[in-house]
Amino acid sequence: MAAAKIPLFYDDREHAEKIIYELSLHEDLSLIKKRLKLGDYQLKDWIIERKTLPDLVQSLCDGRLFSQVARLAQSPNHTALLIEGCTQDIACYQIRREALIGALCSITINFYIPILRSLSQAETAKILYFCANQLNRREHELTLTGRKPKRTKNQQLFILQSLPEVGPKLANKLLCHFASVEAVVTASEEALMQVGGIGKNKASKIREVLTR
Template sequence: MSQVIADSREYRTDVVKYIKEAGCQVVQKQLEIGDYIAGYFLFERKSAHDFISSIVDGRLFDQATRLLSSGQRPVIIIEGDLWRAADMREVHQNAILGAELAIARMGVGILYTRSPEQTGHAICLAARQAEREDRGIRIPHIKGTDLRKLQIEFLSSLPGVGIKTAEQLLKKYGSPLKAIQNYRSWPLPDKALAKIRRVLEGLQEDNETDLSAFF
């Protein structure tokens, strides 16, 4: 039977019930990173509302960096109707699209599901695929040197931010999250800061989706 590892915080959720119903064994374990491990995939599960909140408060990019440090293939599962949640929260679509593009450039996948049931089936399917390919489960750990490299790569993926600037920002603020929270003070031209603002916050007065303006 294919095996899935579920973080202790997720073990009593409906998702675990549906993973079992889909035919996979679930093992509870306290994970340093992510919510589920299935084969070579590391899944972080977020409701649509939580995904939007993580964009607004800047947590998303710090979490993406941590997921990448695992050495596995990270995937963020967005559960529920993302665009309906965005309308309810009055968050502009550009902020969401920009964030999705940014984490995709970092190498983090995105998987949309409608419900905990579909999430559970998707995770079990990943475990089954890995079993057919004879890929065992490996528990991820953060490596300090890899983490710093990924943090720099993430910051430098933002508009107008090069490697040297990313290194300076990381040195000054200590983490990508703190750097992003203070992005208005970055030593960049106003035009670059405006593009970064569009990626992180979106512009409510802009009704057109012009992705080319982000990067």
């Protein structure tokens, strides 16, 4: 029996014909065009936002970048930023290298969003394909072995992800904010709402499950 294809969703507003064409050459991928609420590509529980280097610089200059990054950080899914292009692409922009480096450090350190680098659309397609395969392999191995996380932090995250609408990213935020699972499950609705990505509705659902 043929192996199931790996689904790769891409946003219908993403204008990157070269990427889609290169991905379509892989017979083990199933490309699905849809309107994504966030990001440009979705692989399993990962959302990937693609930005060309000029777009990154422009959004940094006009103040849009960190509001966009904040929306990514609030997602319950894992998120990554894929930056495409080389320094020659931004030669005409009046921006200090230190400012760009500082922005990238902030995205990684303060928002916990990993950054992937690509030189071209063809290389972006390769990165997306590698990511799809690695995520699929990891999921397959977990299914076959029934393996559960062994390290304490992974066990804690595993528990928190059982809460309503709490994915891997939000579970990590909860653990970072409260420092322990016990503190999370005993937190009030107001305290839960202090964590980015948790509004009143989600906090109410979490408390309902914990106290029912």
